[in-house]
Amino acid sequence: MKALLLLAAACAALAANPLAAEPLADGGAEDESALVQLDLDNVEIKTVIKLFSDLMGKNFLLSDQVRGNVSVMSPMKIPVEGLPKILESILEVRGLAAVPVGDIIKIVPRQEAVKSPVEFETEEGLRERVPDEAFVTQLIPLQYAALEEVKGLAQALAGKNASVIAYPPGNILIVSDSASNIDRLMKIVKEVDVPGLESTITVVPLQYAAASIMAEEVLSIIQGRGAAAGRPAPARRPGRRPAQPAAPAGGDDAIRVFADERTNALIIVASPDDTERVLALVEELDRQTPxxxxxxxxxxxxxxxxxxxxxxxxxxxxxxxxxxxxxxxxxxxxxxxxxxxxxxxxxxxxxxxxxxxxxxPRDQVMVEVIITEVNLARSLSAEFQTQTLSTINWNPTSGQQKGWDNTQNWGGTEFDPSLRNLIINDLEKGYPISAGSGLNYGFVFSPDSDKNFFGPFGVLLSALEADTEINVLAAPQVLTSDNEEVSLEVVDNIPVLSSTLTTGSGTTGTDTIQQIDYRDVGTKIKLIPHISKDRFVRLEVDQSIEQLVGVSLADIQGPLTPATIKRKTNTVINVKDGHTVVISGMIGDSYSTQESKVPILGDIPIAGLLARFRKNSMQKINLMIFITPRIVRNPTELAMVTQKTRDRGDEFLEEAHGQPVRLLEMFMQSVKDEPVKQMPPAGESARPYGI
The missing domain is CATH 3.30.1370.120 (Ribosomal Protein S8; Chain: A, domain 1)
Structure with missing residues (x-):
């Protein structure tokens, strides 16, 4: 089935390119634009030869020993005139050879091709009539070179199953090989078969050096182009054309050196004495150096x-x-x-x-960050309260008063429950009352009548002024390399209730499933320092502070749904080594006034103070962030920074054990007064690389 598909593809190719099917040997004009694409995957070789026969217009006769599968991958289309070279490669891989016999090309094993009657010629005209894949016999007459020496050279350069025979009576070399190999061998023999007294041919395989580079160096030394100081010429990159032969200036004998890159060998044509001299030079150059x-x-x-x-x-x-x-x-x-x-x-x-x-070693930077948040809160409140309890609760059996109803009131200006507690405590002596904040003064008047509709009457006068100051100080320090990102996090991982799911019903019972997530709350800092000339530091700063609102970490007993305050700063600054800079200062002011009063009475001048309550509040928040970079370029500077940080830690330990706490101004002054050891800028390399 695969063969039928392949033949169908070949027919389609021939239909698309009719000129490609014309035999090239008929002398017809070849279409240079005719292209074919080969994509053969594990196809039987007989089917492949049939495809090439149709494309090339040639007749092939296959031996019974032609068997096996081949694969040819060609992602791009190739011209039809390139098919003979591809066929030669396919046959060589399978150990086969093409032997032309008249208008037919026989495909036989290469061992048999040597013994088969093939076309031969004594001139180069045979190459014009025989394709590259053909197995032919070439007669090579020699005029100057020794026959046995050329035979040894041909055997070293010929194919694996080639035949090389020397015929001394006619000084002829008989070579049977593929046409392409014979073409290469003919060019080499032509170069070595030149006039020379007692010239010999020597093939020197190289072990370490490249043949093309060695040939050029040997010629340069012998001819004096690079040997004035007794040193070989500079090595040349592999892949250049082989060295061309040349005669030394003023020499009687020609010394020729050729490079055969396929075998990585040198071909030396020279007199015996010159050959020995060249061999000694090659031996010195072709060695394994460290x-x-x-x-x-x-x-x-x-x-x-x-x-x-x-x-x-x-x-x-x-x-x-x-x-x-x-x-x-x-x-x-x-x-x-x-x-x-x-x-x-x-x-x-x-x-x-x-x-x-x-x-x-890369320069390092010790970055000190000081974060201060000052929260000032101040409030002033003054109030005058009056209150009476109702006595409408009666005992229906005895007709007596059941008791004072402390859930209902009549008249007065009670603005908070403190006055009611004062009255109940005075009457029943069973309800404790907590001491209020600030200045508080009050009294209770109780009527004697058992059935008086007006209950006890109380008066309370209070005044309160409150001041709150919160000073949050954080001073993280981090050491990082130049141009390296570093992050520092001082956070608390608190549980946060994200969702609640209730399953079941009232008869079967309910189950409550809570989804708990954990959230980082605290201080996060991300820095990337870049040290420039003159000991300046360019800092990329990404800093954030997140705090809980209305609850402290010590009060957390379970999952929360907290509110948080987040303050974030993202900036890029340039600071000189050892200097302190403020990267942000956020100030927030808030004022509020709360007033409660008895309608009409509370609006009376002066006397209205007895019928109203007023509270004034003020809050100021100031957040400042200070950054001090210190460049560390050697172990001495690193030791100084380490010792200073250690001393600062000892000072904080002393404060924790009863020493006076330092003020913020003192702390900032100590940071500012720390010595900075100035170092010269790092040198730059001025060596050229030549890439």
Whole structure:
């Protein structure tokens, strides 16, 4: 089924490109724009050859030993003229060869292709008539080079199943291989078969150095282009064209050095004496030096983060352009804070210099934050109250008064329950009355009549002035590195009732399910310091204070639904090292007046004071935030800051054990008077990197 689908696809391709189906050997004009797309996944090789036969217009004869499956992935369309090269690669992978016999191309195992009758030629004209995938025999006559030496060279460069035979009577080399390999071999033989007295050909495989770089260095040294001081010329990047042969100036014999990058070997054509001299030079250069033991090195970092350094080096090396530049890979290994570098020795030296300039101790900043909130509250109240109790409760049996009804009153100006408690306490002596705040004076008048509709009559005069001052002081300190974000939280995690669900009914009972969340209430600070020149610090500050309203933390017994007050500051400031700055000051004022009075009577001048109650309240809130950054660039400065912080902690402990508490002004003055050791700005690297 897969073969039928493939043939259907081939027919569709041929229908779309009719010129692609024309045989190329017929001399017809080839359509340069004809493109095909190959996407073959594990298809039988016979089906693949059938597809190429239709596309190339060639006749193929398959051996019984041609079997197996192949896969060809081509995400982009390719021109039809490139199909012979693809077919050659497919056959080489399967150990097959194409042998042209007239108008038919036989596909046989490569071992049999050597013994099969194939087309041969003594000139290069054969390449014009035979495709790249064809297995052919080429006769190569030699004029100057020794036949056995060229044979050894050809055997080293030919394919795996190629045949190389020397024919001494005619000084001819007979080579059977694929047409593309023979084409490459012909070019090399042409370069080595040149006039020279007693020239020999030597193939030198290299172990450590790249053949292209070694060839250029050897020629440079021999010809004097870089050997004036006895040192090899600078190494060249791999991927450049092989070194071209040249004769040394003033020399009688030509010394030629070629690079075969496929086998990473040097081909030396020279006299025996010159060959020995070149071999000695190659032996000295092709050795394992400490810098080139391996491309992969591990670099441990002392101060920087391995991920950050790896990202920087990767960004730098990714922008490099140029043909033949070897790849560079940098990988982070956070477990030991190291980076793994895969690069050439020259590139590694460059990257190591960059890492040494980046992996340095970073400056640090000790940030001191002082948060003060002063809450001033003042109230003044004056009141004159009168009250009488009703006696309408009677005992229906005896006709006697049942008792004073303290739930009903008649007349008076009672504005709070204190006067009623005073009256009941006087009459029944059973209800305690708590002492009121401020100045209080009162009396009770009780009539003697048992059936008097007017009960006891009481009078209360009170005056109160209250002052409240709350001073909240927080002084957190935090040490962080330059350009690093740091956060500090001093919070209480309180339970908050978020929802309540009641299930069941009255007959079966009810269950109440409460959803409890926990909320952080307190002080939160987030800082990012940036140290600039002349010991200035640019601070990004994000600070918030959240407090409960109407309840203290000590009174919390269970889930709450509290109200909170939140004050938040978000800003960016520039401060000199050791200086204190106020980043915010929020002042809030509130005034309120409460008045209760008896209608008409309370409006009478002077006398109306006996019939009204008035309370005046004032509240002021002042929140200030002070920040002092201190740059720490060496262990000495760090020790000074640490000792100062320790001394300050001892002072607070002394206050907790009975010493006088310092005022805010004294605390701020001690912070301001702390010495600051001035240090010169950090030096900047001026070394060029040349990336």
């Amino acid at each position: 810098e080139s033991k391996t491309r992969v090195r591990v670099k441990r970092l002392s101060y920087s983060n391995s991920d950050d350094i790896a990202n920087v080096l990767t960004s730098l090396t990714a922008s490099r352009t140029g043909e033949g530049m070897p790849p560079i890979t940098v990988t982070s290994f956070p477990a030991i804070n190291a980076i793994v570098i895969d690069a050439s020795p020259q590139d590694y030296d460059l990257l190591q210099r960059i890492v040494e300039d980046l992996d340095i």
